[in-house]
Structures are given as C-alpha cells and as structure tokens.
Amino acid sequence: MSTIRVNVVTPDGKVYDGDVDMVVVRTIEGELGILPKHIPLVAPLTVGAVRLKKGNSEEQVAVSGGFVEVRPDQVTILAEAAELPSAIDADRARAAKERAESRLNSTKQDAVDFKRAELALKRAINRLDVTGK
CATH class of the missing domain: 2.60.15.10 (F0F1 ATP synthase delta/epsilon subunit, N-terminal)
Known part of the structure; x- marks a missing residue:
C-alpha cells in the first residue's frame, strides 16, 4: 500500500x-x-x-x-x-479547562470574553482528548 x-x-x-x-x-x-x-x-x-x-x-x-x-x-x-x-502537560490543560469553564459560568462577561473562553475550553478539551487523560 x-x-x-x-x-x-x-x-x-x-x-x-x-x-x-x-x-x-x-x-x-x-x-x-x-x-x-x-x-x-x-x-x-x-x-x-x-x-x-x-x-x-x-x-x-x-x-x-x-x-x-x-x-x-x-x-x-x-x-x-x-x-x-508527549508534549502536552495534562495538568496544565485541566487547569485551563477549569478556568475556561469558570469564565463561561461567570455572570459578568461581554461577548468577546465569552468567545475567548469558549475557544480556550475547546482547546483544553482537545489537548486532554489527545493525551487520553
């Protein structure tokens, strides 16, 4: 092949x-x-x-x-x-995920912060998925 x-x-x-x-x-x-x-x-x-x-x-x-x-x-x-x-720090990715979730759950936010937090959450979840942790 x-x-x-x-x-x-x-x-x-x-x-x-x-x-x-x-x-x-x-x-x-x-x-x-x-x-x-x-x-x-x-x-x-x-x-x-x-x-x-x-x-x-x-x-x-x-x-x-x-x-x-x-x-x-x-x-x-x-x-x-x-x-x-092998280059992904799972603990750091987990912390980034928690920060992003916290920002998304915050009542004080504008549209820009919401989009940034949403994208940060997607990146953190992707990194964790790739590591398998």
Whole structure:
C-alpha cells in the first residue's frame, strides 16, 4: 500500500514529519479523510485532533486551527498551534479547562470574553482528548 507524506508545521517550527497510510483532519465543514493520491485542495481547520494512521497504529496531534493543504503525494498542515501527546502537560490543560469553564459560568462577561473562553475550553478539551487523560 502506498503512503502519503505529512508535515505539521506551526509558527514555532515542525511538529510532525512522516509517511502515513491515511490522515484524518477536522475542517470547519467536518472531518476529512485523506489517502495517497487525493485530489489537491486547501481547507481551513478547526480545533481538533489530526489522526495519522499507519498500519494498525494511530498517532494523534492536537491542532488549534489553521489550514490543510493536500497534494496527491503530500499533506501540509499549517497550524496556529499543534502538540504531540508527549508534549502536552495534562495538568496544565485541566487547569485551563477549569478556568475556561469558570469564565463561561461567570455572570459578568461581554461577548468577546465569552468567545475567548469558549475557544480556550475547546482547546483544553482537545489537548486532554489527545493525551487520553
């Protein structure tokens, strides 16, 4: 079976670089599965886990928005932030989740703070999901 090259890049540098059988990303339109020789496309990403399947194993990368560029032989993910499970501090992510939930439950907030807290909550939950904790 053929493979496809995957690069996950953030402003801080490369997070992942390798060959996989299949990539699954979460775009703003829904999940997208990408196999080798996929048609070229560019799509905006939402907060979610990028699933990288190779053989019977699967790796995940927590991504906080960005874009995916697909070419027949390569997938490039340009992410605002991305972390491998081994780089995620679960305690810190849990604390961020609790802070965001507290802000969302606060009675004194404007629309901007609500959106920021909502996005922070999504990022924290995504990070915790990827770590499996």
